[in-house]
Amino acid sequence: MEAQKGTSLGMYIFNNTTKKLALILVGPLGCYIAYQMLFIGRYLDIEKYPILTSTYLNGATIIDSVCAFAVALLGFLLARRLGLLDEFLPSLERLSTPSLALITTGILCLLLLSMYRVFGTLSPNYVVQNYHTYSFMVTNGGAWIVLAMYSALLLQLMNMYFSGVTLKNGTFLLLSLLIVSFSGGRGVLILFALMFIVMLMFQRVSLLKFLIVAMLTAASMGVSYVIITSLRAPVAPAAIAPVAPGEATSRIDEIFGRKADRVASPEAAKESVAVDPTNSFEDLNYNAAFISEDVLSALRDEKIEPKAYALEDAMTLFIPRKLMPSKPISTAETRALYPHVAKRGTNITFPLKANVLMHLGGWAFYADWIVVLICQTLMILGVSRRTSAPSIFGFAMLFCGIGFTLIARGGIFNARLLVIVLCVFAAYAGYRTLLRIQTALYASRRERLAGPPSPT
Template sequence: MHIFNNTTKKIALILVGPLGCYITYQILFIGRYLSIEKYPVLTSTYMNGATIIDSVCALAVAVLGFLLSRRLGLLDEFSPKFERLSTLSLALITTGTLALLALSMYRVFGTLSPGHVVKNYHTYSFMVTNGGAWIVLAMYSALLLQLMNMYFSGVTLKNGTFLLLSLLIVSFSGGRGILILFALMFIVMLMFQRVSLLKFLIASILAVASMGISYVFITNMRAPVEPIVIAPVAPIEAMARGDKLSGSKKSVVVDPTNSFEDLNYNAAFISEDVLSAIRNNKIEPRAYAIEDAMTLFIPRQLMPSKPISTAETRALYPQVAIRGTNITFPLKANVLMHLGGWAFYADWIVVLICQTLMILGVSRRTRAPSILGFAMLFCGIGFTLIARGGIFNARLLVIVLCVFAAYAGYRALLRIQTALYASKRDRLAGPLSPT
C-alpha cells in the first residue's frame, strides 16, 4: 500500500510547504494574540479588511502552486543518483556533531558537568554564538550533509535514524526554528518516494514528536532563573495597554521585550510596534539587512565594536540592543521595516516564490537531482525561518554558505568512501595469478 495518490501528494506538498507554514505561523504567533485593547493598530487593520485580503492571497498561492505541480506531472518517481553514505560515515558525522556540541558547551562553561549545564543553560543560550557561532554553523552543515545524502540517494531507515539522532543533539545548541526546517525537509523527501503509508506515518510522527518535545524542553531550559521585571507604571496606563500585572499590591508592567513567554510565542507585539512606528514616522524604512551584512562576516576579535543586535532591533528596540540581544521580526513586519507601509501584503509574494521553489526542488530531485534542486527545495521548506525572521535577513547568507560547505563535504566524503571500498576490493581480490 503506497502512501497517497499523486494528487493527494501535491495537495500535501502545498499544505506542509510555505503556504501551510505561513498560515499556521500567523494563527499561532499573531492571530491568537489579537486584541483591540492591547494591539489597537494591528487588530483594527485586520478587522478592516486585511483578513479578507490575506485569505484571498493565500487561496491564490494555493491555486497557483497546485497548477504548477500538475504541470510538472509525477513528482515521486525518484531513483538514487549517488551511492548512499555508509553506516560508518553516518556514525562519524553524528559523533562529530556530538563532539562539536561538547566543545561549544565547554567553551562557555569550562566544564561538561550535566548538572551545571542544565542549571545554567540560560547562560549558555545567551553566550553560545558569542565568538563561537562557527561551532553551531558546523553542526548545521553536518545536518545539511545528511539531508543531501537523502536528496541524492533516498531516505532510508538507517539515514533517517541518524538524522533524527543528530537533530536531537544539535537542538541542545539552542536553535529551534532551523531544526524544525530540517525535520520538515526529511518528511517531504520521504513523502515523495515510493514508501508505504505505515512507514511514512511512523517516520513523520517520530520526527514531529522529537522536534516538538525538543522545542518545548529547550525553551523551558532557556527560561531565566529570575523573571525580568521593569519599573512600575501607572495602573491606568497598564490597563489601557492590557499588559500583565505582577503581584497583588502594586501594578507592575512586564514589557513584552522583557517577557520570556512573549519573546518565544508572541509576534503580534512586534507587528503592532512596527505598524505604529511607521504610521507615526518614528522609524524610516531602509535596507537594515544590508547594514547587518556589511559586518556579518567580520570576526568580533577584529572588530570589537561589531553590533551584537540586528539593525532592525537597534532601530525599533534600542533598549533591547543595549543589553546585547535581538528581536526577531516576522515576515510581514520585516517587509514593512524595509519597504514601508505600502508593502503590507507583499509578504504573500515571498510565500509564492518560496512555494514555487519548493515544488521545483521536488521535481528536480525526481528528474535530475543536483545541488541547485536541493537549494530550491531547502529554500522552499526554509520558509519556516523566513516566516519567523523575514526575507530581508543577512543571516540567511550564512545558511546559504552552510549549504555549499555541506555539499563540498558530502562530495568529498563520497569520494573517500568510494576510494576505501575500491581499496578493500583490491585487497580481497589479491595479486593477479601469472598466465
C-alpha cells in the same frame, strides 16, 4: 480485471493528488498560515494592539485569505503541470554506516566543545542548572561551532536528496537533530525535520510507514522544543547557580529583569505583573503581534523610515569581532525600533510581514504573500528536480522552500540567511568529498580482497 485495474489507477491518482496537496500544506503556505494564527492572530486585541487589530478587522483578514487561496491554487497547478513527483531513483551512492556514525559523533563532539567553551566544565548537573546562560552565550564567539553542526545536518539531508531516505540514514538524522537541539536552536531544526519528511513523502513509501515516521519525527522535535524552551526559561534569582564568569549571568539578569529585590517573597513572585513584551520571556518566544504593532505605529508616526536594514547587517556580518570590536551585536532592525534591546546586546526577531514593512514601507503590507508564492514555487521545483535532474541547485531550491519556516519568523530581508546559504554549499563540498573518500576506501578494500594478480 479491468475494474480492479481501474480501481488501482484511481487510488494511485488519489494518492498522487494527495501528495501534491500535502506539499502545499506542509510547505510555505501551510507554514505561514499556521504562523500567522499561532504567533499573531491569537494575540490580537484592540486594546493592546489597536493598529494591527483594526487593520485585520477592516479587511486585511479577507485580503490575506484571498492571497492564501491564490498561492494554493497556483502551487497546485504548478505541481500538476510538472506531473509525477515521486518517481525518484537514487542518483549517487549512499553514505555508509561508518560515515553516518562519524558525522553524528562529530556533531556530538562539537556540542560538547560548545558547552565546554561556555562553562569550562561538562558536568551534566551544572550544565542543566545553568543552561539559560549557555543559550545566551553559545554564539558569542562560538557561532562557527553551531554553523558546523548545521552544515553536518545539511550533509545528511543531501545524502537523502541524492540517494534516498532509508531507515538507517533517517535514524542517524533524527539522532543528530536531537543532539543539535541542545545548542539552543529550534526553528532551523524544525526546518531540517520538515525537509526529511518531504523527501520521504516523495518516494515510493507506504502510507503506514510514512505516517509512523512522520509521527515519530514530530514527537521527537516537539519534545525537544518543549525541553529546550523550558531549560532556557528564566528562573527565580535564588535558584540561579553561580556562573563564572559572573558577567554572563548579570547580562541575562538585565535582559529579563531578574533582580533579587523584585522577588521579596514567594507570594510576591506569584503576583501577576505587567511586563514590557521586549522583556517578557513568553512574548519573545511566542508573540509576534507586538512587533507588527510597533512597526506599524513607528511607520505611521515617522519614528523610523523604511530602508535596507539587512544591507547594514550584511556589511559587517563576516567580519570577525576580534578584528572589529565595535561590530554591532544586534541587528539594524533591532537598533532602529528597539534601541533599549540593542543596548543590552540582544535581538528582536522580526516576522515576515513586519520585516517587509521595515524595508519597504506601509504600502507593502501584503507583499509578504509574494514571498510565500516564490518560496512555494521553489519548493515544488526542488522536489521535481530531485526526480528529473538532481543537483545542488535543486537541493537549494527545496531547502529554500521548506526554509520558509525561518523566513516566516525572521523575514526575507535578513543578512543571516546568507550564512545558511554558505552552509549549504559547504555541506555539499563535504558531502562530495566524503563520497570520494568512501569510494576510494571501498576500491582499496576490493583490491586487497582480490589479492595479487596471478603470475602468467
